[in-house]
Amino acid sequence: MAEEKAESLQLELDAAKERIEELQVDYELLSSEMQDNADSSVGHIGEGGPSEQVDAALGAEAMVETLTEKKFELEDRVKLLEEEVAQLKP
Numbered sequence: 001m002a003e004e005k006a007e008s009l010q011l012e013l014d015a016a017k018e019r020i021e022e023l024q025v026d027y028e029l030l031s032s033e034m035q036d037n038a039d040s041s042v043g044h045i046g047e048g049g050p051s052e053q054v055d056a057a058l059g060a061e062a063m064v065e066t067l068t069e070k071k072f073e074l075e076d077r078v079k080l081l082e083e084e085v086a087q088l089k090p
Contacts, residue, residue, distance in 0.1 A: 002088050003088075005088055006085055006088040009081050009084050010085055012081055013081040013082060013085060016074050016077050017078055020074045020078065023070055023071045023074065024071065027064060027067045027068060027071065030060055030063055030067065033060060034060045037053065037056060037057050037060065
């Protein structure tokens with residue numbers, strides 16, 4: 001019974017770690033895009049509506065914040081799962 005629980009928790013832990021990696025990649029891509037947008041906005045303030053660029057940057061920033069929060073939540077979950085797995089292993 002404990003072995004089944006440990007295996008189940010290990011699978012959940014592995015899935016959570018994989019999700020963290022995916023979120024980290026998304027975070028890095030969005031951060032890079034935000035920086036690129038900020039750099040290009042500085043050079044093109046008079047072109048294409050600065051308010052649109054600001055809106056896009058704010059949207060990207062909100063997405064990065066959301067992904068960061070999810071990453072932290074998943075890291076906390078991974079920590080708890082690792083503790084549970086450690087307790088179940090002989």
